[in-house]
Amino acid sequence: MLSNSRKKIIFSLGSVVLVAAALSADRPQALRPTDKAFYADQAMVNFVRPGFNVAITKAELAADGTLKAWVKLTDSKGAGLDRAGLVTPGTVSVSFLSGYIPADQSQYTSYITRTRTGAAGTVTQATGENNGTWTPIADGEYTYTFANKVPASADRTLTHTVGAYGSRNLDEFEMGRFYSDATYNFVPAGGAVTKVRDVIRTASCNRCHDPLGLHGGSRRSVEVCNMCHTQQTPDSATGRTTDMKVFIHKIHYAANLPSVKTGTPYVVAGHDYSDVGFPAPAMACKVCHEPKSVAGATQADNWSTKPSRAACGSCHDDVNFATGENHVGLPQFTDNQCATCHIQKGEIDFDASITGAHMIPVESSLIAGVVFSIDSAADVKPGSHPTVTFTLKDKQGAPVDIKTMSSLRIYMGGPTSDVTGYVREDVLKAVGPGNGVYNWTFAGIIPDTAKGSWQFGIEGYRTTIVLAGTQKQRTIRDYGMNKMFYASLDGSAATPRRTVATSATCNRCHYSLEFHGGNRNELQMCTFCHNPNLTEGTNAESFNLTNMVHTFHAEKVRYPGNIRDCNQCHVGNSQFPALDEGLQPVKNGLGAVNPAPPTANACNSCHNTTAAWSHTQANTTALGESCSVCHGATSEFSVSKVHAQ
Template identity: 45%
Template sequence: MSSRRLSFVALIALLAVLLMPLAAQKAPNAGYTRHEKMAYVDQATANFVRPGVVVKIQSAAIAKDGTITARYTITDPKGVPLDKDGIVTPGTAPASLICAYIPKGQTQFVSYTTTVLKPSIPGNTNPAQTQAANDSGGVVTTNALGDYTYTFKTKAPANFDATVTHAIGISVRRDLSEFIQQDEWAQIGNDVFNFVPDGSPVKVTRNVVPTAVCNGCHDPLIGHGGSRIAVELCVLCHTPQTINPDTMESQDMPVLIHKIHMGKNLPSVKSGGKYRIWHRGAWSDFSDVGFPSGVDELKTCTVCHQKAPQAGQFATVPTRAACGACHDNVNFATGANHVNLPQVNDNQCVQCHQPKGAEFDASITGAHVVSTRSTQLGGLNFAITKVDAKAGQKPTVTFTVTDTAGNALDITKLDFLNLIIAGPTTDYNGYVSEDVRKAPIAGGQFVYTFTAALPGTAKGSYAVGIEGYRNTTINPNTVNSAVVRDVGFNKVFYFSVDGSKVAARRQVVSQALCASCHDKLMLHGGIRQNVEYCIVCHNPTVDDSGMRKTGDIPESINFKTLIHKIHTGSDLTTDFTVMGHGNSVNNYNDVGYVGDRRDCTKCHLAGTYDLPLADGLINQPTPRDWLKVQGPATAACLSCHTTKAAASHAQTMTSSTLGEACDACHGPNAEASVDKVHAR
């Protein structure tokens, strides 16, 4: 065969390869969702490994001589017993256990199992501290495959109270690194077993904040390298007896968690201090933590204290430790910053701090009222009832403004009231905002005609939104007097400019999903609260140039770029600073997202982050990024994946004539689908 013939055959073979569709990914393995890594391993490995671990304490006892025993089982999620030594089943699964009790008349645990820690900071002369800890040196007996009894080395003291609640906590870490690559926390099991040694029923437990509430933000909650994933276990170690020897700070759960979540808003931090936790020579600094619900919402204790039998304990059982953790400028020994009232114990707290009272008084709920939620506010409610608009004409909007009682308000007395219009709803392209406080009344409603006309080329559907507030003085003539913005919730109204069927803007995220962490969105001074409204302004054409000095390169503030980059925060590889109103400089490179950014469903509605994207989306100028103009898919991805290599990849896969080719590799059935590369 001639060399020319061989070359021709080779060319045909090469063309065949190039023209083949990219390999489609196989259907997810049975029993796994498309968001799990195990969905994409070969079926044989999945069937053999059966990842995950479930640990359950079946019984516990304390003998008269103080010997503590606990019987527990370890299985995979399907209930198949696991060998702790990893011989019969894949992966070792060692357990660590702790035993604690609640003293009579108290509400917190005290651990029998302890360890002594010395300061880890060189030169620190603080005394060693006895802390709650896992038991060490106990004996494990195998009853059957996956069924074990642990006998603690630690014994209960001779005078232990057999009539009070005791608890055994357990953590099991299954090591499957030999077989699969999966997040470590996915192979952790925790359990807590409450019992009374004398056999009587358990009447006293501790359940103030459940794990499920923590996971509303943390997704999932992981502590100590991932081995602690249940609050019910955390409270057995993080007790009043646990003091950090490096700082002599309490590591008690209410103190620790309150301080971490207060972070940069701690009085001690605001005055120049730091809140750092040392552990075995390394420290974690929580001084810059910003609570996602905002400064005011730090007062809303029920953001965390909910859905538990003792969730209301923050109001009914105030303590110096719990309250002083947030209000850490109070000196209870001297009474400083506590109206000069020293408190040597917690017995008198409830005398002044009753569970409920009037707004802004000394009661627990009263003192924690958020001013913007005060019942003294009359309320502001908007409704857009009609829009008359055609291409090239000035839109006329009919709307109402009432208070909570339904009374019509005089809008000329409001401090701010604007209508905003943008379109098309396929992807907003610019916007116009106008003050409407002088709108005339017609038939009991306000009617406003914009001074700006719609483009002559306008087609399809557009949107009108409304925002506004009135300043109201609450607690007048008192020391708690304050001027508060009484803000209305933004409403959005869709309309057609050409007689076609009205089409709302696509919904990508939901208000409820944002609220799972942020509780109540209050942006731009509180006047922007509705995500559906936010995207009207934060569209692909908008940047912060209006807030920058002449000549400064602007930053895109398109919603997907803004939100992705803010939540990526400290993982960004490039600077992300947005200039705001009042010459504010807003840098987000230190934001620590407490969830897992691979879990797109934490914010996104199902199916809204997949490729291909909807039709009609427009390109986005991004002058401060590697690529100065980005297609809609590129802009979404590069706002999390900010490396130069990622930008180069996106540029390579974008044609100047045909656009983005992202879904060729990252589409729903492609080998590198969005779900697969984000699987956990």
Template identity: 35%
Template sequence: MIRRTLLLAALGLSVVACEGAKGPAGAPGRDGTNGQDGQDGSNGTSCTVTDNHDGTHTITCTDGTSVTVSNGATGGNVAISDFHGAAFLKSSGEYATGKFDVKVAITGATAAADGTLTVNFTAATPGAGGQPVPGIAAITADVAKLVPGTATERASRFVPYITRIETATAGDWPNPAGTTAVQGNTEGNGALTDHGDGSYTYVFATNLAAATTEGAPVGYQRNLLHRVSVMIGGHDGPTGEASFDFVPDGSAITTTRNIVQTAACKACHGEEFHGHGGNRLSVENCATCHVPGTTDANGGQSLDLAVMIHKIHAGGELASLPGADGKIWDDPSTAADESADNGEYAIWGYRNTKHEWWKAEFPAVLANCQKCHTGTGAQVDNWKTNPTRQACGSCHDTVDFATGANHAGGAQADDSGCATCHGATTGWAPIVPAHDWTTKDPRNVPEFDAALSLSAPANGKYYVAGEAPVVTLVLKDKATGTPIDHDLVTGAALGCLPTGCPAPTSATTFANTAFFVSGPRATRNPVLTSTARAKIEVAAPASWDLSGGAALALKVDSGRDVTMYNQTGGDFVASGTISVTVPASAFANPAAATPAELAAGLNAIPAFSRRAIAYVEAGRFGIRSRNLGRLYAIQLDPSAVTAAVFAGDTALKLPGGYYPSNTLAFNAAPGAANDRKVTRTAGSITYQLDPVDDLTPGTYVASVEISRLGRVSETNYRTPTVAKVAFQVKTAAVEKPIASNCNSCHQSADGRGFVLDFSRHNKIFSDDAVDQCGACHDYQPGSATGAWLGGHPISKRVHAVHFGSSLFTPLATVAYSNGDPVAGRNWDITFPQDVRNCQACHPDGTSSGTWAARPNRLACGGCHDGDAAKAHMALQTLDPTPANPWSGDEQESCQACH
């Protein structure tokens, strides 16, 4: 049965229930007679097969199970994973020439009274059951002691035993030749013993008791915590790193410094997180060299980890960088280059290479300290409980603590007074409230709490053909928690004024009450609402004169045919070009044909009802497409019904408008077209969705964007209230999203972080952010000319934005300007790891994996935007109607090769 199911899927057929065949005759018994025939098998499960129009079919059975199978060939000789993905990155570049990862673990360290430091460690291949890696011939290592903080220098600090002197030469940097700086360093000239079983011993050449920096003893303090690090490889051979904390005199560890953990860095930077020669792989290691007092000899900038990392991630938000015009970023809409007068934050690194980060943008809001300061580190809360001049001054870098400039507390010679004014939640300027961007700016606080729910499906799990869900919205005042009177919600909003957002004269006048339903997650498009319909409607009179005949001609979905299946597994073509005649017998009197009679007569004709629906709703007669093609559209051709009923209207009709939203508020203006599927009561607003009959199995999403006061400009607004809820259609299996990892970079562990476009949409970058954004950024053009109006397709847009700084065509010049109050900033992004690591946003297990299995010109064209790439994609796309490039008749050949 399984083989037959897969075969039928490959052929595009339906799988239906059949009675099992009789079992074979039993084997001869001991007396030589055959046994009796076996019992009939039980009936099979009824299943249907849906063409996904992407080279696959989905088999969905009535028991709620489903599977997606390929239509035979799975692509050509250039697989996407040959050049993208984590596995590719681990097998290319240096990994292709001999580099490989090893898991290093320090099993113990001792430092004798005479200063001799010995470290024992192991090396094994990564993963469970890793194999020992013998034969490592060389390592580097370092060691530092942790000096506790004091009343005047509140932060504990590592002091390295191994240092070097960097001397600046003459060059294009601020400091003159001869400027020196002391920096932490490593050694590799100690005694390494390979025990042959993957275990090693390293005895440091540096004697801790004799170690000096610029001729002065470092000071061997055996009662302090010491951290030793072992580094292997980097560019070739086995590569790994480990750190280990211990106290040389054997006493218990009492003072630690574990603030930011490596896992927090890898959330954005991925497994390729490393520094210097590729073998500095953890924050624990970095902290032993990047210590207070360490500077860059060329530029003079601090290399202290607490200062350097804050300033790098602050990037273009550093207060010291704007020039006289007060602007960091070049506004693409002006002729002037606003960035030309910027200041500079730069460090000259290996071989005097200049590194600057003014274009870096922290992806989770700079004030979101807990994005990095998270996890189980003992000092994870230092950012709010132990303020220091160095750490705080790294972001607030126009403050001069020596003179008191730009510091309300005046000059501060040390850290002793920091906590007096800056407690976590106490003092003149407490730290936590000052960094809580979610409440600090009242413009960004939504006015309501919104709860969305759906009526329950009959089977309790998913909706099936014949069911039409009802969505319920309940709004509560954000400040009081009191539900509003939903029956009074109107669209006659007071809104913000140029001078600001005043108190509304009515609590029920709204600037925006947008409601969306979209899906499935694999191919997001508007569904089930009035705006989702490709329709033509007229006010329904009492009757029409159709005595001359009731012929109707029309095209749905640009006339594109679709394959459908009958109950016995046979397939047939349902034409997108329809020409039918309603028989005279459908009308009591053809000269006085009623709207109800015409709707029933059309729906009774299979050639019509397979692709379209006629209906009468709230005094209007309409015909709508079932939206089974790629482009949702309907267009009447000249015919008797077109002339008599629709006054000869043959214009192309598409769903929605600029955005596929539905208005929930009531508009009392004369002649206003209120959505007749909305019901308002005191306790809630409900929306009656269309039946789910025509939807493909999958996960769908209903969402709202509600704003009472609204938006005047990007600086004068009140952010909308947003909410979303997912629901299942024809399958219990929740459809994995195509991308599901936005929160790893954009949010902290408490679910708060970067919000794109507070003033317009309040786009929250959670792990299911696409469920909200995809409601507008769908795959319907919204224009009869094929032009993209409103939200551009999400796959191209998101890829392009994250690759913004490397595109041939700057995004700011191609209608990607909205969403950020700082013009030009959001569209020059450098992805924080190799952009080819597609699993950074499409992680294995929690996303669909279609980044590798279903290449397409929109997603791939987001990054590959060069002339050659665009020409290649154009040549590999057949478009019979090039004047209308998104008409739904395009045929891509991507999967033929990829």
């Protein structure tokens, strides 16, 4: 895959001139807080020089079909590595791929294959090799001559690609293993590389899968995945394809596939993906297919400009293109006419165009939208009935008549140090001076014993019917984004609730939070209800935000990223325990300790074992928890350090 920032390299090999695209940037990978080596003794780090990067800097296809790649192996500082681990610490293992893109196709055909026999019979699959010949050139630089030769019939005018993936083993130094992969495109006959497979970039995948690390961890990039996951590689157990455009769609949408819902599990290579749920709206194709301006992929628009039976049928797998069933009775024997009906963008939302059919309802241009603001809060003090002034407008800035709202509620709760109670009131009967401005005086009161700062929030929606009278008529819940307001009870500066995570960090995966019918769509709004006192069910299970989010991501769903990397969700190192934060004990009928001290509760919502609870109890006295002594940001066993790999 090509990047605007990567330079084309022209070099001469005898009488053959090759023009290549250097796709594996020759730059070291810095250590991350998720690496064990990040916390190692500096003297040991200086000696081992951990980290691993593989780069392919050049490739040559000889007349007899011998394929050779120039490979550079480096550590995190860019210093060369010895493969055998004799000159530099840690052995390095690398495997290689090779393939080309046929003139009449857009995906790879691998030059290296294997056969596998399973319930579906004997199949041929794309694969890699590691039995070629290595020749040292310089410090960390080698040539690798492939054991598998390219056939004499190969078309040398086509795009050819060499891929590499591997690891550096530093287990003996207690620094774990480091992984890297790379690809390199070239045209053996000479000339520029003009045809590539560049639909989605790795950075887009790593919005959730941070980092990609498949097949044991060594396949780190979409570029390498593309070389094997084509129609060339069916599953021997089921006969199902592992072609990227089918396989990836089906995995991410598995729980909602029509086939799965009717009782056929989605199983490939012995893995049942039937419970995988996509965290974003199903129609939000742009979550992965990010625009070229964002991710840089040269074929970023393929999803909307090049529809095919395989790609579309991967999610819509109740469509029978051969008979026309669930396809308005229209059989489709080839992909030639797909774009005739399914153009990129039509005239109206929700039509048969690709973007229209995948329109997220609340983003439709057919609804006016609702925009909230909380402008002020008066009489905010213990024992009072606060009055909140708020504004309702549409996306164009025009005032919204409160009578058109289907639901509108305002919350107040506190203290912001850790909300333990709240009041929620329906405000559809609020009145005001006009221009979308309204006032509401709470019937509920702030308790006489309340202290500190309190928070106010607004939620609501109006029900809108679009395309009325047509076959595409639909009802949309046009909800507004939650807004928050903070006020001090004693007239001092208001203190907002601490920031643990943000809607932006959640929306790396979720695209747009929209719980409870879209009413709760900003993370801070969740803190009103999901507080330390919220329990549900006969067992009084805690639905405190900390417990709920940790438990869901660690146990109840397949978390796509590195579950040990707290910084994927937490901001400002908020995962580190600190003394005297004003946090409250958490009620939880399922906990080993009830109510649970706040820090122990947070950590043990993932580490929910008797040993872990015993440990936290042993380090809690009448004065409070002492977690930060050992697990604070600069402590010997800091949260990040013990989670590192």
